[in-house]
Amino acid sequence: MKKTVCELFAGVGGFRCGLNHINTLDDFRKEEKWKTVWFNQWEPAEKTTQYAHDCYTYHFGTCLDKNGQDTTNVNIEDVNKSNIPDFSLLVGGFPCQDYSVASSLATSKGLEGKKGVLWWSIREIIEEKKPPFVLLENVDRLIKSPAKQRGRDFGIMLACFRDEGYTVEWRVINAAEYGYQQRRRRTFIFAYKNDLNYAANINSIINYNHEADDELHRYSMSKLMLEEGFFAKTFPVYNVDSRKIKIEELPQGIGELSAKFSFTFENTGVMKDGVIYTIKTTPDYNGKQLTLGDVMDDGDVDEKYFIPENRLYYTSPNVNHSDETHERLSKEARQTWQYLKGAKKLPRKAASGHEYIFSEGPIEMIDSYDKPARTMLTSEGGFSRTTHIVRDKKTGRIRLLTAEETERIQGFPTGHTKWCKVGDDIVEMPLNKRRFMMGNALVVDLIKDMEKILFDIINRE
Incomplete structure (x- = not known):
């Protein structure tokens, strides 16, 4: 299987930098082993400029759709999803303002919020393009939203994946707990099609049988979440008694789920065959700890x-x-x-x-x-x-x-956000925008760690 990528809500290219292990500005000259066939970045609040998109294209250039058109800086809701080139991995840090730590959980609007509705564009792309693998990122409170019906929004997302034939893993990861230079908790979602070699391999390793007795079933799911799964291999955790796993079946209809579903998701979990398995885990990391002082000028x-x-x-x-x-x-x-x-x-x-x-x-x-x-x-x-x-x-x-220190805190190359390509001109990004871009970004180092496992998974397909 080819390593082709579609990057949604791309920002200044955090996933792309992570997948291709771009550590310095010189690394942009190297051939990328993960080929991005299309990306999309559009900021509705920007009336005259699109600094994130223009910073992205300064480093990477643009991508054309199947009709030879550049739709990378168009509202994703207006993009014809069938015109997106085919790809094997869908990635994106989809907008999280409605769940953001900058506002209280009680006032967040979740999927009903102005940007929460963009989840449906992700679903449309999954339905149309049927990518083998999906890797998404959002704030940690995603799994608790909305406040009046905890877990409903995440349950809807899991049901969307179920209906399209995916197994889903998730993990809430604090980058600092795995040695990195920022205390940043984010929910990561990894989904894969049930007909892949990877899915068959996972089933054989954990001896999965959904009709097995409760004890064996719990043991299989704990092995997936704690030892053999995507996040378990990338970010080790301490062992947990499988009897502590919480199990819940998703309602069949999205409408019923939206109206009635409520569930307390833990920081680690799996959705398989429409059934949720979730458990609270603790990071098992004993390596070097990077600090703010390590990235300061x-x-x-x-x-x-x-x-x-x-x-x-x-x-x-x-x-x-x-x-x-x-x-x-x-x-x-x-x-x-x-x-x-x-x-x-x-x-x-x-x-x-x-x-x-x-x-x-x-x-x-x-x-x-x-x-x-x-x-x-x-x-x-x-x-x-x-x-x-x-x-x-x-x-x-x-x-x-400094702007450069904020870049290093997120694991980007020093100077990554300094320049933008606006038409044929190269312009300097304003300082406040550089900081804004980094506040919106993910910790690139975590994607670099995930890529090592992804590379091996796709090589086996």
């Missing part, structure tokens, strides 16, 4: 990244909390990083007129060199509690992360 850094002294502290640097229940701090005090990242007590009034005290705990103001970076969001670099601020290695002064 140690030379001269542009002055634009440094934070003025008057924006750092409003009082003693040792103070990490404020109590404004009796007196509000000045606007100048509240516009400091010390205030923003510190604990707070604030009087608030609800729309109903009810008065209450809002409390917020402190977070580390200056991020440590000796820990992995926290999860980067699209707001990175803005005046936000989630923005990293660091002590410059050379000068000791406090600053924001």
Whole structure:
């Protein structure tokens, strides 16, 4: 089987960089062993520019559909799916704004949200193109969405795969728990057609028989999830008693599932023949741990990244909390990083007129060199509690992360987002957009690890 790829919601090419082990800008000159036959990247919020798409094409060029048209920067909902070239692997970090850690689970809209509906475009492509393998990424709360009917959205996705003849594995992976430089939890989904050599091989290894007695059935599924499956081979976990597996059969109809289905998915699981098997696992990793300090610049850094002294502290640097229940701090005090990242007590009034005290705990103001970076969001670099601020290695002064540091935190080549190809012109991407792209991206290192197993799987087909 040829190693051909379709990359959806491609961003600046995280899956493509990972599959082809692109570590430096020089690696773009090397022949890719995974051939991307088509990709799609379209950002509806961008009115005049499409920086992610243009950064992607700067590095990789474009791809034409079967009619010789370039539809890579068209809303995927408007693309004729039959015109997409054939491929063996579908990948994508499909939009996650409606499940994002930037908003509370209770307010996320899931599949009913504006971008959650894009799942149906993925389903259309799976139905039309019938790819042998699928590898997708989303935020960790995908398996819990929506708040009022936990697990419904993920159950719908699994049912879509079931109806098209796939087995599905999933794992929630924190990159830092496998040695990488960011504490970023994401749900990964690996699906494969049931008529493949790989499926037959897996069935023979685990001695799968859906009519076996409960104990043998649980043992088979635990062997798949903990030892022999795609994620188990790539990201080892500690053994778990198979009696702890939760089992649930998916309703046959999507309508019934949407209306009534609710289930607590654990961080590891399999959907096979319409039956869900899921269990909570713990990473088994004892290797090197990369940290924020390992990816930080140690030379001269542009002055634009440094934070003025008057924006750092409003009082003693040792103070990490404020109590404004009796007196509000000045606007100048509240516009400091010390205030923003510190604990707070604030009087608030609800729309109903009810008065209450809002409390917020402190977070580390200056991020440590000796820990992995926290999860980067699209707001990175803005005046936000989630923005990293660091002590410059050379000068000791406090600053924001450089664009290159954010790239390395996600495992991209240094300088990956600097340039874009807009028409015939090469233009520099604005700093805020570079940070946004990295906040939207995945940890490329995890895809590099998965590729080693994928390469062997497809070679055997």
